Amino acid sequence: MITLYGVLRSRATRPFWLLREMGVEFRHVPVIQAYRLSDPGAADAPFHTASADFLALNPASQIPVMVDGDLVLTESMAIPLYLARKFGGPLAPATLAEEGEAMQWGFAAITGIEGPALDILYTYANKGQQTPEGQAKLAEKTAALARPLGRIEAHLQGTDWLMGGRFTVADILMAECVRYVQPHAPALAACPKVRDWITRCQARPAFQQMMAERNAEPA
Ligand SMILES: N[C@@H](CCC(=O)N[C@@H](CS)C(=O)NCC(=O)O)C(=O)O
Structure with a gap:
C-alpha cells in the first residue's frame, strides 16, 4: 500500500488530491513542518519533519514523502506523476x-x-x-x-x-x-x-x- 507522509497545510495536497481523485486506498501519516512547532524537541511533540524517523526517510526534512514498497519518493511534483503512471485511469497520461x-x-x-x-x-x-x-x-x-x-x-x-x-x-x-x-x-x-x-x-x-x-x- 502507498504511504503518504505530510500534513495537508503543505505541498502534500498535490499527491493527496490525486489519490482521492483516483480512489486509491493509501495510508496517510501526518507529519508537520518542524518550524511550525514551538518546541519540536518536546517529548509530546507530534511527528515532524525534523524527527529522526522522518529524517531517515527524507534527509531534506521536507514533506511530502511517499513510500511504495522499497521506493521512497520526495518532491511533490514527482510523486503525483509516479502515482498517475502506476495506477493509470483517466487522470493519468494516456500516451x-x-x-x-x-x-x-x-x-x-x-x-x-x-x-x-x-x-x-x-x-x-x-x-x-x-x-x-x-x-x-x-x-x-x-x-x-x-x-x-x-x-x-x-x-x-x-x-x-x-x-x-x-x-x-x-x-x-x-x-x-x-x-x-x-x-x-x-x-x-x-x-x-x-x-x-x-x-x-x-x-x-x-x-x-x-x-x-x-x-x-x-x-
Ligand atoms: N521541492 C519540494 C519542497 C518541499 C517543501 O518545501 N515542503 C515544505 C512544506 S510545503 C516543508 O516540508 N518545509 C519544512 C522545512 O523546509 O523545514 C517539493 O516540492 O516537495
Missing part, C-alpha cells in the same frame, strides 16, 4: 506525448508559478497587503506571474483542461500552485480562462473534501 505534456505543466508550475505565488500567499497570511512594503511585493510578484499565467491563459483558449481535453494530473499540479495566487485578485485579472479553469478544478468533490480536511488541521 508518451501526454506524459511529456504532464511534465511540462508540472515543471512550468514549479519554475514559473510556485515561487511568486507562495510569496503572494505569505504576504496575505502576514497581512502584508495592508502595508506599503507588502503592496510593493504584491505588485512585483504579480508582474513576475504575468508571463507564466499568460502562457496558461493562451493554452486554455481552445480547451477546458491542460491536457487531453479532460481533467488530469497536469491540472492538479498546476492548480495547486495557482491556488496560492488566488488571495490576490489583480494577479489573475488578465486571465479569465485561468480563473474559470481553476474554478472548475476546485469544484471537484475530491478537492472540496481535501480542503475540508486541510482546514480542519490546526493552522
Whole structure:
C-alpha cells in the first residue's frame, strides 16, 4: 500500500488530491513542518519533519514523502506523476506525448508559478497587503506571474483542461500552485480562462473534501 507522509497545510495536497481523485486506498501519516512547532524537541511533540524517523526517510526534512514498497519518493511534483503512471485511469497520461505534456505543466508550475505565488500567499497570511512594503511585493510578484499565467491563459483558449481535453494530473499540479495566487485578485485579472479553469478544478468533490480536511488541521 502507498504511504503518504505530510500534513495537508503543505505541498502534500498535490499527491493527496490525486489519490482521492483516483480512489486509491493509501495510508496517510501526518507529519508537520518542524518550524511550525514551538518546541519540536518536546517529548509530546507530534511527528515532524525534523524527527529522526522522518529524517531517515527524507534527509531534506521536507514533506511530502511517499513510500511504495522499497521506493521512497520526495518532491511533490514527482510523486503525483509516479502515482498517475502506476495506477493509470483517466487522470493519468494516456500516451508518451501526454506524459511529456504532464511534465511540462508540472515543471512550468514549479519554475514559473510556485515561487511568486507562495510569496503572494505569505504576504496575505502576514497581512502584508495592508502595508506599503507588502503592496510593493504584491505588485512585483504579480508582474513576475504575468508571463507564466499568460502562457496558461493562451493554452486554455481552445480547451477546458491542460491536457487531453479532460481533467488530469497536469491540472492538479498546476492548480495547486495557482491556488496560492488566488488571495490576490489583480494577479489573475488578465486571465479569465485561468480563473474559470481553476474554478472548475476546485469544484471537484475530491478537492472540496481535501480542503475540508486541510482546514480542519490546526493552522
Ligand atoms: N521541492 C519540494 C519542497 C518541499 C517543501 O518545501 N515542503 C515544505 C512544506 S510545503 C516543508 O516540508 N518545509 C519544512 C522545512 O523546509 O523545514 C517539493 O516540492 O516537495
